[in-house]
Amino acid sequence: MLKYIVSRILVMVPILLGIVLAIFFLLNVLPGDPVSLMMKDKIKPDVIDNLRERMRLNDPWYVRFAVYVANALKGDLGYSYRYHREVKDLIMGAFPNTVKLAFAALAISWGIGIPTGIIAAVRKGKLSDSVLMTFSLAGVSMPIFWIGLLMQYIFAYKLGALPTSGFSTLKHLILPAFVLGWSSSGGIARMVRANMLEVMKHDYIRTARSKGLGETRVVFGHALRNSMLPVVTMMASQVSWLLSGAVVTESIFAIPGLGRISVDAITNRDMPLLQGTVIFTTVLIMLSNLIADIAYGFLDPRIRYQ
Amino acid sequence: MQSVLEIKGLTTHIKTKAGTIVPVNGVSLSVLKGEIVGIVGESGCGKSMMAMSVLQLLPAAGKIVDGQALFEGADLLGMNKRQMRSIRGDKISMVFQEPMSSLNPTMKVGKQVSESLILHTKASRAEAKERTVQIFQEVGIPDAQRRYNSYPHQLSGGLRQRVMIGLALALKPALMIADEPTTALDVTIEAQILKLMKGMQAASNTSIILITHNLGIIAELCSYVYVMYAGQIMEQAPVFELFAEPKHPYTQGLLKSLPMLGEHREKLHAIPGSVPNLASLPPGCSFCPRCDIATSACYTLKPGLEKISEARKARCLLYSKGVAL
Ligand SMILES: Nc1ncnc2c1ncn2[C@@H]1O[C@H](COP(=O)(O)OP(=O)(O)OP(=O)(O)O)[C@@H](O)[C@H]1O
Ligand SMILES: [Mg+2]
DSSP: OHHHHHHHHHHHHHHHHHHHHHHHHHHHHSSOOHHHHHHOSOSOHHHHHHHHHHTTTTSOHHHHHHHHHHHHHTTOOOEETTTTEEHHHHHHHHHHHHHHHHHHHHHHHHHHHHHHHHHHHHTTTSHHHHHHHHHHHHHHHSOHHHHHHHHIIIIIIISOOSOSSOOSSHHHHHHHHHHHHHHHHHHHHHHHHHHHHHHTTSHHHHHHHHTTOOHHHIIIIIIHHHHHHHHHHHHHHHHHHHHHHHHHHHHHTTOOSHHHHHHHHHHTTOHHHHHHHHHHHHHHHHHHHHHHHHHHHHHOHHHHTO | OOEEEEEEEEEEEEEETTEEEEEEEEEEEEEETTOEEEEEOOTTSSHHHHHHHHHTOOOTTEEEEEEEEEETTEEGGGOOHHHHHHHBTTTEEEEOSOTTTSSOTTSOHHHHHHHHHHHHHOOOHHHHHHHHHHHHHHTTOTTHHHHTTOOGGGSOHHHHHHHHHHHHHTTOOSEEEEESTTTTSOHHHHHHHHHHHHHHHHHHTOEEEEEESOHHHHHHHOSEEEEEETTEEEEEEEHHHHHHSOOSHHHHHHHHTSOOTTOOOSSOOOOSSOOOOTTSOOSSOTTGGGOTTOOGGGGTEEOOOEEEETTEEEOSTTTOOOEEO
């Protein structure tokens, strides 16, 4: 198991380096010089040259890349032109908000999705199955911004029960987390149901029944764990999904999180900040994939004992 | 002698894309206490569906439409789910065809056995574990203590089938249904498993229904045999009599396809034609398209299962007047 984890981590290194290179390249070939952006037109050319020199903008790209990676390893992701603060500090300030949002959303999406999927699978073909699956289809197909606005309208504007924006209290978390979580719970429910139905066809389910186990024991004791295996893999892709969903959700509910600062970075052509957030997000997604792989190993002995 | 299981006129339907098929068509059989009864037939003739019907473990598309299955006098087919669960595993157990897929891949094999002990005997976890290790030793699993914690993929096919047999015999059931328990195993392992089953059966006086398409296995283990074809019993006889003098042309064909010990043949005789499609059976006798001695009457009359001697029956127009269609 340890060997398995170490090998997974070693594989991540070249992948991460490749991704950083790709991002670095993409953002550096875009037109729009940060110095001219900062200085507007009224500055003397030699000042600009001086600054370009200091920011190493005149060096070839590979030198800049090497310097960037070396600094990034030390935790220095550069300096945001727009906010005049360290990129690292900006990210660290925004990250906890996104984490809170993402975990709350995750809890909601799994809390709704898994039981819904199980119930629908066990009651396959019955009315409750159809009703649940229709709801989950609605969850899958409604865009986040639409649910977000709808929820704001109902709970904040009409009922006045919850705040529309900001992120100071737990109450502020409820609406955005629900919006973000709800939109992926439908997909999870459908997936759990499909896996469960697939697993229930296996021979070992028949063996379990042949022992005299009741249907509840068959479902929870034998089918559930096996049908959770693909769902765990989905969890990893769900993290990237949550992060991208957070961009929209954070914008709608004015939450100062990672999504918000990347949108700001794009609109302001704040390259160091954009680079920093993109790379940070990439690392997050890779880590979540790693965690999913490890969790998979724990659930499936065939992998654990390889 | 008292019979443990008495099946009368069991008929099971399965809904398929090609229409409703009848893989079990009016099957009657009885199993005496401590007896090993064989059911033999080609692939797809309904042997497994017959077995699943008894324990009501049919796939969702299957439905029992007629008949009785009297177990120790009570009709299994009339029982509710709870009554059925108390029978399964405890009174009647089953060993399945595929040792690879019949065990849960994410549960320790020991736990898969002790789970059943806990369910039916109200044993504590520790007691059940101890008993399971003991059972593993009885079915010849080496290093039983350690194997308790193995997962199925860590065991060979033979060991897995030993686990299945241990599971099936754990509670000393009155009846064990073994559905081709050795088909997936190679010949030496097959011999070991059969020997094990025979030994266990002798020790616990469990009755066995042994399903196979291998007449050699029947000859070795069983005392009475039913020959099944396209959902029906074609012939039934004490094993010795069946081998000495097969009455039904299908049985004769099956026996001819069996290689005899010490005999070298260039080519094994095989019954001509292919396994019947249950969705489009011929009218008249279902075997007649493949029968060497079929007459025109065989295509229009349905033979009944007639008594031909004290302990034998056969379904052929040679012995029966038949029913006009
Ligand atoms: N789940 C199912 N759905 C539809 N048809 C099925 C299903 N299971 C079995 N059948 C059909 O029922 C018939 C009898 O199948 P059964 O498994 O009882 O045969 P068998 O005698 O056990 O064969 P084998 O020796 O291959 O195990 C076959 O024609 C098969 O195609
Ligand atoms: Mg079968």
